[in-house]
Amino acid sequence: MRFSQSLASAALLVAAGVAQAASSWSFDDASLAISAKKASEAVKEKLNPKTPLSKPVTLGSTDTLKVALTAKDNGKAKRPHQAFVVLKEQDSGLEVPFPLTTKDNGKAVVHIAQKDIPVQLLVSTKPLKGSIVIGSFGSAQGYNSQVFEVEITTDPNAPAPHYEKPLRYGKKEEIHHIFRADPKSPPKVISLFFTLAVAATVPALFIGWLALGANLNHLSKAIGAAPLSHATFFGSIVAMEFVFFMYYTSWNLFQTLPVAGLVSIATVLSGTKALGEVQRRRLAGDR
Template identity: 75%
Template structure:
């Protein structure tokens, strides 16, 4: 019984120690200390040096001229101990557009880090920003430690008035575009009436020529009654389909479109083929019988 009690106590202490270790690991977080901001000005000008605080950003923006160099130095710490993180950046952000530009810090094993930024390192969009750029310090790494992303200071860009402004064209973004209203071209117009009348008369002139040809070739109209008597439906349908096809072409020329013309032409053409086969077969049978 005593052995069981001691084992239970040991297990409870081990669980408590494990829970405490996990709680302390979860409570660890990244931060920085011994931070400073300095601006190396051009010759003849005094530089600026400010201390940075993790919790409170600088109250006034620092000016960065065309020949100046901004330097940020700090010590990255994990749960109060200097350590090299996996990622450490100073991020400059445009307040209006939200565009950000990260600048990685060079970090040693003891956590000491430094980065230098000049105007030539900034993209054209940030150089043309209308408001001071907000600068944040971002530190994070693998593991359970909470990363850091805190505002540290603001940078006011002062361009050289003697230097032309950098060229910047807004990139094409995929998104909602204005609605496109397609304008279809107007329907094709009929040819001039003079041309249409000329070809109409030319076609009409072939009708007398047809009758003259029949007379010269010895056409026998007496066979009309025989043909209608032998196959009245076939001959009437065949002749009617020819007239109907001409009517379809006329309607297509005057008002119909292609989608209206094709179904009608298919139906009339089918009637012409079926009736024409029987009608011409009847004519062939009379010719074979010797009738002229």
């Protein structure tokens, strides 16, 4: 007898545990209504938690979609912690939730106008999937299932909704950089003109030297006193002119700068000694 009572008690406990585990949220007395300006165009459909509507409903630019239901926990009307109507775009998977206004007796309602729907969903070419999500604290399983589809029709007299995808950081296609062509030399006529202009200053240079009393007899003295410095100094000036010529004809800046730097160093070092030698002779009265 005691064994039978213990077995019966165990069976009741197991049944209670199974019933508690099977507890889940759902809804009842649900309806979907489209409110339009013209009463003849209004639509109202009953929603079933197990079977979605067979045909999509149409939401116009001035219409309002209304979903009303009674949330139930294991068959009893109850206010859930969360209740939403979720619209989802089929191709991209983007979705937007609309919270239901719920009462303590489980009754809930939400109104959705076309202006409330993001433009990413308005431009969809396919009907939006409408789901109802209900859940709360505790062990009861939440409800999340598609129950209807809604097709968006925009106002033909208004500008069509336009959406541009935002810039997102990620892997991009490989960029093949194409450098612009090297700069070309100016026309030969212009180059010849400036060459002749520079060459014309050479006679003026010699005339100026003679007018200022240049003495070519000092050339032998200078070379005798510091042959290496004077030769290097003069040679570096000629070399620098050669560098400028090569830069003008064929070299680029990266080829010109290292050579010009080396020639400049030679010019400074040799010029210091060569001009120092000239200064010493001038100070000694050799003019």
